Every structure is written in C-alpha cells, then in structure tokens.
Amino acid sequence: MAxxxxxxxxxxxxxxxxPSTPLLYVLRDNLSLHxxxxxxxxxxxxxxxxxxxxxxxxxxxxxxxxxxxxxxxTLEGLGNVAHPHPIQAAFVEEQAAQCGxxxxxxxxxxxxxxxxxxxxxxxxxxxxxNSYICRCGTHLRVIRAIQRVSNSSVKA
Amino acid sequence: METKSISRRDxxxxxxxxxxxxxxxxxxxxxxxxxxxxxVDGMDPTVLDSWLAISKDGTVTVFTGKVELGTGVVTALAQxxxxxxxxxxxxxxxxxxxxxxxxxxxxxxAARTIERGGxxxxxxxxAARQELLKLASTRLDSPVDKLTVTDGxxxxxGSPSKKIAYGDLLGGKxxxxxxxxxxxxxxxxxxxxxxxxxxxxxxxxxxxxxRVDLPEKFTGEFVYSQDASVPGMLHGRVVRPATSISxxxxxxxxSIKNIPGVxxxxxxxxxxxxxxETEWAAIQAAQALKVTWSEPTLKMMSGPNExxxxxxxxxxxxxxxxxxxxxxxxxFSQAQKKYEATYYWPFQLHGMMGPPCAVADxxxxxxxxxxxxxxxxxxxxxxxxxxxxxxxxVHLLYREGSGSYGRLESDxxxxxxxxMSRAVGKPVRVQWMRADEHAWxxxxxxxxxxxxxxxxxxxxxxxWDFMDRSFPxxxxxxxxxxxxxxxxxxxxxxxxxxxxxxxGQIYTFANQKVLAADIPWVQxxxxxxxxxxxxxxxxxxxxxxxxxxxxxxxxxxxxxxVQLRLRYLTSDKRISEILVATVKKAGWTDRPSPAxxxxxxxxxxxxxxxxxxxxxxxxxxAEIEVDKTTGDVTVKKITLGHDCGLIVNxxxxxxxxxxxxxxxxxxxxxxxxxxxxxxxxxxxxxxYPVIRFEQxxxxxxxxxxxxxxxxxxxxxxSIVPVTAAIANAIFDATGARMRQVPFTPQRVLxxxxx
Numbered sequence: 064m065a066x067x068x069x070x071x072x073x074x075x076x077x078x079x080x081x082p083s084t085p086l087l088y089v090l091r092d093n094l095s096l097h098x099x100x101x102x103x104x105x106x107x108x109x110x111x112x113x114x115x116x117x118x119x120x121x122x123x124x125x126x127x128x129x130x131x132x133x134x135x136x137t138l139e140g141l142g143n144v145a146h147p148h149p150i151q152a153a154f155v156e157e158q159a160a161q162c163g164x165x166x167x168x169x170x171x172x173x174x175x176x177x178x179x180x181x182x183x184x185x186x187x188x189x190x191x192x193n194s195y196i197c198r199c200g201t202h203l204r205v206i207r208a209i210q211r212v213s214n215s216s217v218k219a
Numbered sequence: 220m221e222t223k224s225i226s227r228r229d230x231x232x233x234x235x236x237x238x239x240x241x242x243x244x245x246x247x248x249x250x251x252x253x254x255x256x257x258x259v260d261g262m263d264p265t266v267l268d269s270w271l272a273i274s275k276d277g278t279v280t281v282f283t284g285k286v287e288l289g290t291g292v293v294t295a296l297a298q299x300x301x302x303x304x305x306x307x308x309x310x311x312x313x314x315x316x317x318x319x320x321x322x323x324x325x326x327x328x329a330a331r332t333i334e335r336g337g338x339x340x341x342x343x344x345x346a347a348r349q350e351l352l353k354l355a356s357t358r359l360d361s362p363v364d365k366l367t368v369t370d371g372x373x374x375x376x377g378s379p380s381k382k383i384a385y386g387d388l389l390g391g392k393x394x395x396x397x398x399x400x401x402x403x404x405x406x407x408x409x410x411x412x413x414x415x416x417x418x419x420x421x422x423x424x425x426x427x428x429x430r431v432d433l434p435e436k437f438t439g440e441f442v443y444s445q446d447a448s449v450p451g452m453l454h455g456r457v458v459r460p461a462t463s464i465s466x467x468x469x470x471x472x473x474s475i476k477n478i479p480g481v482x483x484x485x486x487x488x489x490x491x492x493x494x495x496e497t498e499w500a501a502i503q504a505a506q507a508l509k510v511t512w513s514e515p516t517l518k519m520m521s522g523p524n525e526x527x528x529x530x531x532x533x534x535x536x537x538x539x540x541x542x543x544x545x546x547x548x549x550x551f552s553q554a555q556k557k558y559e560a561t562y563y564w565p566f567q568l569h570g571m572m573g574p575p576c577a578v579a580d581x582x583x584x585x586x587x588x589x590x591x592x593x594x595x596x597x598x599x600x601x602x603x604x605x606x607x608x609x610x611x612x613v614h615l616l617y618r619e620g621s622g623s624y625g626r627l628e629s630d631x632x633x634x635x636x637x638x639m640s641r642a643v644g645k646p647v648r649v650q651w652m653r654a655d656e657h658a659w660x661x662x663x664x665x666x667x668x669x670x671x672x673x674x675x676x677x678x679x680x681x682x683w684d685f686m687d688r689s690f691p692x693x694x695x696x697x698x699x700x701x702x703x704x705x706x707x708x709x710x711x712x713x714x715x716x717x718x719x720x721x722x723g724q725i726y727t728f729a730n731q732k733v734l735a736a737d738i739p740w741v742q743x744x745x746x747x748x749x750x751x752x753x754x755x756x757x758x759x760x761x762x763x764x765x766x767x768x769x770x771x772x773x774x775x776x777x778x779x780x781v782q783l784r785l786r787y788l789t790s791d792k793r794i795s796e797i798l799v800a801t802v803k804k805a806g807w808t809d810r811p812s813p814a815x816x817x818x819x820x821x822x823x824x825x826x827x828x829x830x831x832x833x834x835x836x837x838x839x840x841a842e843i844e845v846d847k848t849t850g851d852v853t854v855k856k857i858t859l860g861h862d863c864g865l866i867v868n869x870x871x872x873x874x875x876x877x878x879x880x881x882x883x884x885x886x887x888x889x890x891x892x893x894x895x896x897x898x899x900x901x902x903x904x905x906x907y908p909v910i911r912f913e914q915x916x917x918x919x920x921x922x923x924x925x926x927x928x929x930x931x932x933x934x935x936x937s938i939v940p941v942t943a944a945i946a947n948a949i950f951d952a953t954g955a956r957m958r959q960v961p962f963t964p965q966r967v968l969x970x971x972x973x
Contacts, residue, residue: 064479081479084499092498097446098439102572103653104502107904110572138439151437158429158870161878162289162622163436164573170437189912196904198572199289199622200881202915204874 067131071096072140082128086120087111089127090137098138098167102196109168109195113137119175138167141174150174150212157208161199168195173209182213264322264400264407267350268393270343271300277371277386279304279311284324284595285336286316287432289622290934291871292332294430298867299337302423303344303416305368306385316595316617325404326594326628328752330833330932333867335405337930346398346410354388418865418926425926427870432619444591444618445576445650452578453482454498455639455649456505458491461658462898463515463746464705465489474509484508485642489745490705492639494647502652517746521896523565523665526748530667530688535736536713542724542733550682550730554673558771563959564666564760566892569753570909573621574656579636580646584608586637591620592630601630602637605703624882624935625752629661629694634702654902659701662892663753664690664717664740668764673730678776680787683731685722687761690740691715694751701744710742714750721761721939723769725794725831726787735761747892747899754879755935758832759886759942763960766828766943771956774812780827780947781807788829791836793862797923798829798838801860804921805840812951820848823855824952828943832936835863839880839937841944842916845952847971850964854884854914854945859937860921864928876920876937883941885910888961 069076071094078093085104090096090113099122102110106121113122114136142148147155150173160166169192176183176191183191188206197205262269262282272280281300287293297311304311314320324336348368355373356363359381367376374382398410418424435441466489475481475493480500485492491510495501520526551557577590579602586606592598595615603610620627636649651659666689673682691714694700699708722733735757740750773783781802788795807825814824822845829838838860844853857880866872889908893900901907946957955970 081497081499084497088498091446096439097442100443100445100573101650102574103904105653105903107653108572138437141438143438144434144440147434147438151434154437155429155434158433158874160289160433160436161291161874162572162619163433163441164289164443164571164621166436167439189915193912196572196909196911198570198624198882198909200878200885200910201874202881202910202912203877203918206912 067127069130069135070132071135072137078127080127082126084127085123086113086125086127086130086135087122090122096137096139100164100167102165108165109172110165112168112171114171114175117178119171138170141170149215150177153208153211156211157204159204159208160201165195165197169197169205173212177209177212183209262320262322264409265397267343267346267396267398269322270340271347272393273385273389275386275391277306277310277384279306280314281311281340282314282321283336283340284316284321285332286327286593286595286617287619288327288593289619290875291430291868292327292934293432294428295333295867295871296337296340297431298423298426298428299341300344302421303341304348304371306371308423308428310371318595318599318613318615321595323404323596324407326597328593328625328628330835330934330936331405332934333930334932337867339407339409341415342410342413343398345413345415347394349413350394350396351385351388355383358383358388424867425869427868430871442618443573444589444620445573447578447589447618447648449578449580449646452646452648453494453496453643454501455492455494455636455647456501457635457649457651457655458493458505458508458510459655459659460512460898461654461747461902463517463519465513465515467491468511468513471509475504475507478504478507483643485639487638488706490638490702492635494639494643517741519746519894519896519898520748522894523891526665527563527667530665530738533738535688536739537716537737539716539719539735539737540732541719541722541735542731544728545730547682547684547730547732551673553675554682555676556674556775558672558768560670560768560771560958562668562760562764562767564668564763565960566665566748567663567753567886567890568657568660568892568907569624569626569663570907571621571623571626571656574651574653575620575627575630575632576648576650577630577633577636578646578648579633579640581606581637581640582644584612586613588613588615588633588637589618590615590630590633591618591623591627592633593623593628594630597628598630598633601700601703602634605634605706605708606637606641624754625756626660629700629751631659631701634700638702638706657902657907658747658899661692661694661749661751663756664750666717666757666760668760670764670768672768672772674772674776678778680772681729683723683726683728685733685765687722687735687757687764688738689717689735689757690750691717691737692751693740693742693744693749698742699744704744713737713739714742718757720832721758721765721830723765725790725829727789728787747894754882755832755939758830758939759883762828762830762939763942763946766940767946767956770812770826770947770950774950777811779809779811782809784829794829794831794836797836797860797862800921800923801838801840801858802827804860804919805858807840812947813954814951821846822952824948824950826944826947826949826951828940828947830936830939832939833932835861835931835933835936837861837936837940839940839944841941841948843945843948843952845949845967847953850967850971852888852945852949852962852967854888854916856917856919857884857941857944858919858921860923861933861937862923862925863931863933863936864925865930866922866924867930869922872922872933873920875933877918879935879938880918880941881910881915883938884914884916884945886961887942887945891961
C-alpha cells in the first residue's frame with residue numbers, strides 16, 4: 064500500500080492503494096466514480112475509458128502509479144444529469160443507448176474525437192470508435208449523437 | 220414516470236453512507252405496500268394494493284416483478300400504467316424487481332414483457348381507475364358515467380369546478396379491495412373482466428417518450444448491479460478454468476501468500492473462490508492461486524464437429540411436431556424435383572459487455588442479494604435452495620446489470636456471492652472476469668437442421684420435411700445453477716426445449732411436417748458447453764435453414780423469391796403484408812436469383828427472409844458485397860419490417876430493432892465458440908469477435924402499427940430473419956449457398972469452390 068496523489072476531474076485526491084492497482088479500481092472503489100466500467104480488464108472493449116492529459120486511456124490496464132500527478136478526467140468530469148455536457152445531452156437526444164454499460168467508452172471516445180476533430184465524417188467516427196464494443200447494437204445512434212454535437216454550434 | 224431531478228447518487232451523498240437497497244420512491248408509498256400480503260410467491264396478486272399505490276400528492280408507485288434489462292421496457296410499462304390511470308407520465312414511479320414488494324410476474328424474457336406483463340399492469344391500473352371513479356362518484360355526488368379524469372383529477376362533465384384528485388380520494392390509504400388474478404407468472408390473468416381504455420383514446424401509449432434510465436447512463440450516475448455496495452463489503456472472485464472441472468485435488472495456499480488483503484479461500488465441492496479486502500487483491504489472488512484439479516469425469520468434446528456428429532447420431536428424447544399436414548411420402552413420390560440440405564449452427568455467446576456481478580449478505584438463515592437477474596423470484600428461490608433456507612428469508616433487490624439477451628435468467632454470480640458471503644460471514648461483492656464470462660456463459664446451443672422439399676412439374680412446393688436437432692437448456696427449470704451444482708445439487712429435469720419456431724410453418728404446403736427434436740445434453744453444468752436461452756432461442760438457425768431452402772427452390776425454379784413466398788404465406792395476412800411492405804421499402808425488383816449483373820472480384824447481391832416469432836411478424840432484406848478473392852462479406856444495408864401489433868413506444872421499438880439487426884449481423888458473420896478436448900479457446904473479444912463500428916450496415920426500418928391489436932413482443936423477433944437474408948444475398952451475389960454459420964471468409968471461399 065502507498066499514498067498516491069491523483070488529479071481527478073480537476074480535484075486533488077490522495078488514495079491508499081497498491082501502486083500496481085489498475086486505475087479503474089481506484090476510481091471505482093476508492094473514489095466512488097462509477098462512470099468508468101469493468102468490461103474485460105484487457106483493454107479490448109473500451110468500457111473503462113478515461114482521459115489522461117486529454118488522451119483516451121483504458122483504465123483497466125493502467126497502473127494507478129502511472130497516473131500519479133497527471134490530469135485524469137472521468138465521465139463524471141464532463142457533466143451530470145442536471146448539467147450535462149453537450150455530448151451527454153446529444154446522446155440523450157438521440158436515445159443512443161440500451162443497457163448503457165459501454166456508454167462510458169462511447170462518450171469519452173466521442174469527447175477525445177471531437178476535441179481533435181470538431182466536424183468528423185461518418186467514416187471518421189466509425190474509425191475512431193472502432194475499438195469500442197457495444198453488444199446491444201446502438202452504433203447507429205451513437206454516430207447520430209456525435210454528428211448532432213458536431214452540427215451544433217455549442218463547443219464540445 | 221419521473222426523470223429524477225435528484226439523482227440516486229445525490230441521495231447517497233446526503234445520507235453520508237453508501238447503502239444499496241434504499242428506495243428512491245416515496246417512503247409513504249413503500250409503507251403502503253410493505254408487509255401486507257407478502258406470501259412465499261411475493262405479494263398477493265388478488266390484492267390491488269400489491270400492484271400499485273397512490274400517495275396523497277397523487278404519485279403512483281407501481282410494484283412490478285418485471286425488470287429493466289436495457290431494452291426500455293420499464294419506460295413502456297410506465298406509459299401503459301399512466302395511460303390507463305389517466306395520469307401524466309411523470310407521476311408514475313416504477314419500483315421493480317424487489318421480491319419483498321412485487322408480485323411474481325415471471326421472468327423478464329422472450330420479448331413477453333409488454334405482451335403479458337404490460338397487460339397485467341394495464342388491467343391492474345384499470346381496476347384501480349374503476350375503484351377511484353366509484354369513490355369519486357360518492358364524493359362528487361354524480362354517477363360514474365358523468366365523470367372524467369384529467370391528469371389524476373376526477374371532475375364532473377359539464378361542471379369542471381366539481382372535482383377531486385386521486386390523492387385526496389384515497390387520502391394516502393390503501394385501496395383495500397380484491398381483484399381477480401388467476402394463473403401464475405407471465406400467464407397470470409389480472410382483472411380480466413375490468414374494461415380497459417379504448418386504444419383510440421390513447422394519448423401516452425404510442426408516443427416516443429424518452430427513456431427514464433438513459434440520462435444517468437451517460438453521466439455515471441446510474442447504479443448498476445456492478446455499482447452495488449454495502450458497508451463492510453469484501454470482494455470475491457471465482458476460480459474456474461475454461462474446461463470441464465471436478466474437485467480440486469489440492470490447493471496451494473502459499474501461492475497467494477504474498478498478496479496482501481486476502482481474507483479466505485472458499486472451497487466447497489468443486490467450487491473454489493477467493494475473498495479479499497480489495498477488488499484488486501481478489502483479482503490477483505484468483506489468478507495466482509495454484510489449484511491442482513482432479514481428472515474431470517466429464518470429458519470436453521473434441522470440437523464443433525464432434526458436437527454435430529453427436530446431434531446427428533443421438534436419439535432424441537422428445538420430438539416436438541409443430542406442423543403435420545397431408546402425407547409426406549405421397550408428396551415426395553409426386554415430386555418432380557427434390558431438394559435436401561443440412562444446416563449447421565454453432566454454440567454462440569450472449570456476450571454481455573459487463574461480466575455479471577452481485578452483492579450477497581448472508582447472515583445466519585437470512586440472505587440479502589443485490590443482483591441483475593432477469594428473474595428476481597427465480598434467483599431468490601435458487602439461492603434459498605442452495606443455502607437450504609426458506610425463500611421468504613431471501614430478500615432480492617434488483618439492480619440492472621449489463622444487457623443480457625437471456626443470459627441473466629441463469630443468475631450464476633448471485634449464487635457465487637452467496638456462497639462466499641456465507642463462508643466469511645460478511646457481505647461479498649463478486650464480479651466475473653472476462654474469461655469467466657466467455658467460458659461459463661451458458662451458451663446458445665448448437666443446432667443441426669435438415670430440410671427436404673419436393674416440387675411438382677408445375678413448380679408447386681408439395682412436400683416439406685423439416686427437422687431441427689438441438690439441445691435443451693441445461694440451465695433452466697429448477698435445475699441447479701453452476702455454484703449449486705458445484706456443491707453437489709443434482710439436476711431435476713432434462714431442461715427446457717430450445718424453441719420450435721421458424722421451421723417453415725408460416726407456409727401452407729400440401730404435405731408438410733415441421734419437427735424440433737430434443738437431443739439429450741449433459742445436465743451437470745460443470746463445463747463450458749452448458750446451455751441456455753439466447754435471444755429468440757433456436758429460431759435464427761431454423762429460419763436460416765427454412766428460408767434458405769425456400770430461396771433455393773425459387774432460384775432453381777427461376778421465380779422471384781418474394782413471389783414464391785407469397786404463394787404459400789396464406790395462413791395470416793399480417794405476414795404477407797410485412798413482407799410486401801419491406802421489399803417495397805427496399806426497392807426490390809422482381810427477378811430470380813442469382814443476379815447476373817455483377818462481374819469482377821467484388822460482387823453484390825440482395826436477399827430476403829421472413830419470420831413469425833411469437834406472433835410478431837418480421838421481414839428482412841439484406842444488401843451485401845462479397846469479395847470473391849478473399850471471401851469477405853460486407854453487409855451494406857438491412858431493411859427490416861416489423862409488425863408487433865399495437866406499438867407502445869415507437870422510438871423504443873426502433874432502438875430494439877436496430878440492436879437486434881446489428882447483433883444478428885454479428886452472429887451471422889463472426890461468432891462461433893471454439894473448443895477442443897482441453898477446453899474453450901475463445902476467452903476474450905479478440906478471439907470471439909463481435910460487430911464493430913466499421914462493420915455496421917445502413918439500416919431502414921418499416922413499422923406496421925395495429926392499434927386494434929394487443930401489443931406483442933419487440934425485444935427479439937427482429938433478430939430472427941437477418942441471417943437467412945444475408946445467406947440468400949450471398950447466393951444472389953455469387954451463386955454459392957451458405958450452409959454453416961458464421962459466414963467466415965474461409966467458409967465463403969469453400970462455398971465458392973463447391
């Protein structure tokens with residue numbers, strides 16, 4: 064066990080954890096941030112995605128020690144139901160989920176994409192999200208939600 | 220139904236402790252229902268108060284044994300209640316899947332929730348409305364037929380100032396009346412004699428009301444079963460290799476002594492699990508624990524071919540004849556042309572995104588379980604049997620898990636958590652790892668289907684002999700689930716039939732037999748080839764076989780495949796209507812297959828298929844491209860027609876259809892469980908690929924709404940015809956007939972050479 068300093072969603076947090084613990088379990092169990100989800104623990108599905116210094120990372124594979132003093136953004140850092148981020152609002156508008164278990168990855172992947180490319184084509188979106196799995200088959204709605212953000216004037 | 224302005228997480232924060240099991244519904248409403256009429260089978264369905272409560276402020280709380288699985292069905296159920304009671308949608312709260320509060324309405328499965336559970340709630344609501352109008356008639360001194368209801372306020376027609384609200388009529392008290400309820404589970408008939416509203420007057424049913432659960436699912440505020448947490452909770456992981464298992468010969472405890480925080484190795488029968496203080500410690504310990512397993516008594520099969528040989532050569536224990544018309548021998552003797560082929564369907568995974576997770580707290584002879592089961596009462600009862608305590612002593616609180624498509628009818632993880640909690644005397648949260656779920660998912664069974672058909676000199680189909688051979692679901696009925704089986708509980712039955720739909724019984728042929736044979740299967744459950752219901756069980760394979768055969772006959776007779784189907788789709792006009800509407804939307808032109816237009820390495824084709832799943836009619840047109848050099852199939856577009864009677868929520872239905880179609884494309888092109896005598900081989904998403912964004916086709920949906928009909932299921936019928944439509948499109952493009960799923964490049968190349 065060690066004391067590890069993290070910057071999560073703009074706040075400094077100190078956790079007691081085994082430094083080898085993947086960031087996912089620290090976020091979920093120590094900090095009660097349940098946006099990032101366990102899907103495979105192998106970096107294959109994307110359900111655990113967070114932004115580290117603005118880049119998407121699979122938190123199930125990233126030791127917490129590697130995130131020390133870096134800026135981590137989780138789904139909760141984007142917005143909440145009362146004050147949703149434009150991407151989250153667009154996903155609601157398009158009803159772009161079924162069970163929603165993979166949606167953390169979809170929203171965080173969309174955030175990273177739109178930060179780099181505010182007006183992606185459909186093939187840009189498909190390529191960018193190809194490493195995120197959805198088993199319910201909501202892909203077409205996710206694409207429409209991202210296009211909705213891209214077409215609006217609101218900054219994502 | 221309320222989109223909560225205060226999130227559950229905010230409530231949690233305000234109480235200062237993390238607890239699950241609190242209700243975010245009004246405590247008054249809870250008090251109204253709790254403790255009254257609770258029997259061994261949940262709340263008494265003949266007591267109206269078991270179904271719903273109305274608080275003083277007019278809030279309606281519905282207690283239902285039906286649960287949200289991610290399909291939006293609880294939103295649709297709330298629409299049905301709001302409509303029947305004439306209250307606005309946002310006044311209806313759904314309290315779902317709590318075995319101490321709900322009536323047992325059966326499992327949430329088989330796309331029966333709207334069709335059966337929805338009608339139960341509609342009739343309970345109609346009975347409540349009738350009682351409320353009776354009370355209002357006395358209070359307002361006016362006959363019932365002079366009363367009208369607007370958003371939960373009863374007023375006298377023509378004298379709008381004479382009015383009283385539902386909440387004031389009851390004054391926060393119970394209804395205290397009995398209603399008729401006969402039968403059990405989803406077959407229960409509730410208040411059947413109470414007249415329900417005329418669908419012509421519907422204002423809420425039929426609207427695309429946004430789902431109440433979705434906003435929180437995009438922000439991390441939603442509480443899944445994976446997020447359930449109680450004070451003092453420990454973390455458990457199971458230890459199950461991906462092969463047949465038997466009792467451990469030895470366990471080397473020293474193999475995990477360097478992992479801090481391990482609390483206990485739980486061993487009982489063949490069950491092995493690890494409990495630790497943190498999730499990471501439990502994961503590491505389960506991976507590192509050195510277990511020497513004794514030689515399993517049940518040998519893994521050597522591979523899919525051995526399974527198909529077994530299906531072919533093993534005598535069935537039950538032959539389910541669903542159609543038997545005319546005289547097959549006579550039909551075949553008159554046939555001028557005969558067709559015969561065998562079709563192969565592999566074991567496939569449900570493939571939940573989130574491995575299952577449950578929290579159990581077993582204390583003495585009582586247990587509390589938080590889990591994502593499709594059958595709250597079924598899981599409650601299986602845990603009671605396993606722990607040998609009365610079902611009433613198990614309190615199950617439903618927490619939605621990952622989308623499950625049938626998989627969480629067999630709620631294995633809740634049993635794992637209960638065993639481990641009993642062993643340590645503390646609440647334990649267990650989540651399966653990815654390899655656990657890939658290996659121990661009770662799979663959709665393999666199927667072997669043979670179709671023989673005969674056509675006379677005029678081109679009429681005069682003989683049809685269809686036989687599907689499949690395994691029953693080993694995880695069904697009262698059979699023990701995995702952990703129960705591991706501690707020595709024995710199966711009680713042969714398992715539930717893998718369906719019998721889709722064998723061409725939609726057509727009327729002069730001489731016709733459709734048979735689904737049950738081949739006996741291993742019921743012990745301690746190997747990866749355990750079986751259960753996978754979305755529209757068995758129908759995909761049977762429709763693949765029957766609709767490929769029809770297509771083959773049409774091509775051979777040089778008839779357009781839609782025209783040939785329409786000749787024999789005479790039993791129900793809804794099915795011919797959905798076929799015609801779908802091909803029209805797809806821009807279908809009348810011609811026989813195969814196409815002759817496309818040349819070169821990349822060829823295109825179109826295919827059609829039609830199906831009836833539990834009286835919901837579907838038709839699919841697939842447009843595909845085949846690369847003849849590589850064997851790659853690209854699905855370009857699917858047009859899907861759907862008639863499920865009365866539509867409750869059109870956008871919710873479209874969402875279901877989209878998901879079904881994409882899952883169908885995935886299962887048709889990519890999915891097959893691989894194994895050999897040493898165990899299952901595909902234990903992650905790389906070795907068991909599913910559809911990804913770049914493989915997603917365009918999709919067009921055709922809905923036929925029938926407000927004069929009952930609502931039927933929408934959760935799975937549209938997955939059924941897609942495989943056959945793709946196979947027929949491959950034939951149209953290439954002239955090669957696919958007989959085995961999935962249509963991998965290798966199989967396409969061999970079909971091209973055949």
